[in-house]
Each structure stands twice: as C-alpha cells, then as structure tokens.
Amino acid sequence: xxxxxxxxIVVHKSGMIYIAISIVMGLLAxxxxxxxHYLVAAAILSYMLASGVAGxxxxxxxxxxxxxxxxxxxxxxxxxxxxxxNKGRVPIxxxxxxxxxxxxxxxVVQPGETLTKPLALQLPSRGVQDVSDIELSSAYPFDFxxxxxxxxxxxxxxxxxxxxxxxNRAGVWASSxxxxxxxRDKLDAERDVAGVRPYAEGDPMRVIHWKSTARTGxxxxxMYDDSGETGTRVIDLDALVASGKERGLSAASYEIFLxxxxxxxxxxxxxxxxxxPSGSRSDKLYMLTNLxxxx
Numbered sequence: 001x002x003x004x005x006x007x008x009i010v011v012h013k014s015g016m017i018y019i020a021i022s023i024v025m026g027l028l029a030x031x032x033x034x035x036x037h038y039l040v041a042a043a044i045l046s047y048m049l050a051s052g053v054a055g056x057x058x059x060x061x062x063x064x065x066x067x068x069x070x071x072x073x074x075x076x077x078x079x080x081x082x083x084x085x086n087k088g089r090v091p092i093x094x095x096x097x098x099x100x101x102x103x104x105x106x107x108v109v110q111p112g113e114t115l116t117k118p119l120a121l122q123l124p125s126r127g128v129q130d131v132s133d134i135e136l137s138s139a140y141p142f143d144f145x146x147x148x149x150x151x152x153x154x155x156x157x158x159x160x161x162x163x164x165x166x167x168n169r170a171g172v173w174a175s176s177x178x179x180x181x182x183x184r185d186k187l188d189a190e191r192d193v194a195g196v197r198p199y200a201e202g203d204p205m206r207v208i209h210w211k212s213t214a215r216t217g218x219x220x221x222x223m224y225d226d227s228g229e230t231g232t233r234v235i236d237l238d239a240l241v242a243s244g245k246e247r248g249l250s251a252a253s254y255e256i257f258l259x260x261x262x263x264x265x266x267x268x269x270x271x272x273x274x275x276x277p278s279g280s281r282s283d284k285l286y287m288l289t290n291l292x293x294x295x
Contacts, residue, residue, distance in 0.1 A: 015144030059138040061088030066155045074162040085114040098135040131155035160288040166251030234267040
C-alpha cells in the first residue's frame, strides 16, 4: 500500500449511484420543464455540495501522531500508540488511520481532544526504521465518498535485534571473578568496599587492600558489597558474532531481554568497549540500542 501524499477522494458504489441519480434528475428537469424536477435536482446537488464541504472540514481538523514503546524487537509484534487530535471547534467523525497493513478507527473525537488507541505492528529488521506509511481517511458524512488527507508525521524508531536463544552460551559469562578477567577489575573499581578481611589463599592481587597491608604488616583483602549481584552476567559480543553477525546479535538481545524481565544485572563487552553489569532498565535498553546499530 502506498500512502496518498495529497488530498484525494475515492468514490464508492453508493456515491456513483447518487451521482447517476443527480444526472438523471438534471436531464429530466431540462428536457421536461417540470418545476418539481428542478427542485429535486437542485436539492440533490446542494446536498452533494454541503456533504463535500462538511467532509473536507471534518478530515482536515484531524492531526495524527504515533507513540512507540521502549522495547521494539525485529519481527516481534508490538503495540503502537495511534493518536488523533481534533484541532477544530466542532467534533470530527469516522476517522480511520492506517499504518502499514493495519488500521484503527475513531468514531468521534471531541473538539480539542486527543484520543489514543493501540495498533499491533511488526517491523522486519533491526536498526533505525522509518514509520512513514501512514494514511488518514474518512467516509464522513454518508459513506458515498472516502477522503484521504496527507499526514505530516514521520516516525523513527530504533528496532532491537530479534531475541533468539543462542545454540551455545560460550559468549555469556557468569559472575565468577576467574571468568571476568579485566572486566572484573573494572567492576571491582565501581563496587563499594564493605570492609577489610585477612588475606585468604587464592585471592587475586586486585582485591588486596595495600594500605591495610602496609599498616598491619599482614596481607589484607577487600570485602565488597555483593548485594544485587546474584545471577550477574556479561555478554562477550565478539564471541557471539563470530559464528554469524545477525545470529550473534539475536543471541545477545535474548540475554538482555531475559535480564530485563527477571531483573538480573547484565553487562556487555564489545571489543575494547565495556558496559559493566547493571540492573538498571535504562542501561539495558542502551545496550540493546548498541546492538540495534551494530555494524
């Protein structure tokens, strides 16, 4: 379906019948000289003119916009918010908004009112997607004609990779210090130190508290506040995309998707860039955005 860029009118079958009747009555009035025929023809044409003016005023007062949810995944249905605002001073009727192959209907919108209705939509691929295939129409007042009015709104949405569970989890690390390496060093630098304890055999060098060690003459290790770290994960994106970029991005998206739903902190390593494990929803959405724009 291609959006109509200009104000156009489509005549329905009932409208064609109405036009044919008006032509017949006009011919009868001209050929027969009957005043009654003149009156009927004039009434029919006047009604057509009045309905055309009313229909044009009705649809031009409608303003359409869209609102997108925070999470939009490729090839996954989501609910789009379709908004219609009445810019006029009288009610508008029979407003139909089509986005892609789906549409939503607004029977009446009061003056100055903005109504929002959900519309199920699905986008095919990740990245920045332009949602401009929007069509505004109305069959007001009597369904003889449908008017199409241009829509100025152009929506853009960042579509995350389709979340698909990976065949293996080689690129997802659990929160064991031995598995983090350099990432864990950065994580330790961000965490709160809860106290100092005697050094235990096997403690990595990075956790040694050197000030306490120098003061006491005995090795001391830092104690960290591990609250909220249960189930922490880190995604090694390079490892996941090694067997295929889109497959790896979908596997990473799946892990973050699960983390959002379950509240588990998760981090991301992409080459030299590292996002430390976080339980924040905004941080997880930022990681998904980077996956969506990955080149």
